[in-house]
Amino acid sequence: xxxxxxxxxxSRPLVAVFPIFLLAWMRFGIGALAMLHWVxxxxxxxxLSGPDRRLLFWGSLLGxxxxxxxxxxxxxxxxxxxxxxxxxxxPAAVALLSWCFLGESLRPRLAWGIALAVAxxxxxxxxxxxxxxxxxxxxxxxxxxxLLGAVLCEASYVVIGKxxxxxxxxxxxxxxxxxxxxVLVTPLGLWQAGQFDFNAPSPSxxxxxxxxxxxxxxxxxxxxxRGLAQVPAPExxxxxxxxxxxxxxxxxxxxxxxxxxxxxxxLLLAMAGLLxxxxxxxxxxxxx
Numbered sequence: 001x002x003x004x005x006x007x008x009x010x011s012r013p014l015v016a017v018f019p020i021f022l023l024a025w026m027r028f029g030i031g032a033l034a035m036l037h038w039v040x041x042x043x044x045x046x047x048l049s050g051p052d053r054r055l056l057f058w059g060s061l062l063g064x065x066x067x068x069x070x071x072x073x074x075x076x077x078x079x080x081x082x083x084x085x086x087x088x089x090x091p092a093a094v095a096l097l098s099w100c101f102l103g104e105s106l107r108p109r110l111a112w113g114i115a116l117a118v119a120x121x122x123x124x125x126x127x128x129x130x131x132x133x134x135x136x137x138x139x140x141x142x143x144x145x146x147l148l149g150a151v152l153c154e155a156s157y158v159v160i161g162k163x164x165x166x167x168x169x170x171x172x173x174x175x176x177x178x179x180x181x182x183v184l185v186t187p188l189g190l191w192q193a194g195q196f197d198f199n200a201p202s203p204s205x206x207x208x209x210x211x212x213x214x215x216x217x218x219x220x221x222x223x224x225x226r227g228l229a230q231v232p233a234p235e236x237x238x239x240x241x242x243x244x245x246x247x248x249x250x251x252x253x254x255x256x257x258x259x260x261x262x263x264x265x266x267l268l269l270a271m272a273g274l275l276x277x278x279x280x281x282x283x284x285x286x287x288x
């Protein structure tokens with residue numbers, strides 16, 4: 001989760017150099033090369049069914065292409081600090097969509113967590129324009145709206161993944177969804193590549209691009225799945241608190257972005273909602 005937060009924050013220097021679709025295309029391409037050995041079906045796995053293939057397509061369209069474009073564009077129009085606050089609402093969005101589409105129960109504590117997450121976004125939207133890195137309030141509001149769209153795309157990806165993991169391994173899901181993302185964004189990526197000067201980016205920007213691609217496509221999946229093998233899922237959810245903290249730390253400490261009381265209040269509300277929604281229920285654990 002700290003790695004996710006860091007690459008969300010560090011994507012801001014990348015969108016200052018690369019066009020959005022070209023950046024997404026190169027990210028999917030690097031990820032595809034790194035995950036090529038995950039595409040093959042394991043001997044124990046069943047062949048993909050028609051519904052599984054459709055879910056993989058929608059998972060990629062929303063969770064890969066939609067998330068990447070909304071997140072990168074949103075960060076470009078707001079700030080890494082803002083991205084950290086809004087991304088902290090992902091667990092609440094997942095709980096809400098799971099309740100709507102999977103029929104999972106929405107406990108009172110989850111409902112309060114969602115309410116606090118919404119309050120965090122509202123506090124961010126009401127923060128003084130001068131506290132944000134965007135030049136105009138309209139850009140800032142559009143950036144926040146795009147970041148919220150990225151949250152909904154990522155939450156949809158998680159809900160779709162819940163359906164897919166019953167039949168397909170997590171590593172293969174990640175590899176196939178990344179390949180779909182590469183296919184979907186290739187036309188726009190090639191269009192922007194034809195107008196881009198590839199000699200312009202510095203070696204440090206190219207290194208940051210490779211880090212972003214590998215972190216977003218490979219490392220976070222492997223670390224998260226390995227961690228889940230050792231830690232119960234309800235407890236693992238608590239660690240998502242590292243995402244907004246890391247993104248805010250990168251924005252303020254590395255990129256030198258300004259952050260005022262409005263951002264601090266928004267971050268506290270979002271983190272409180274995150275913890276309330278994901279903290280393990282001890283009574284339930286004892287009953288189990």
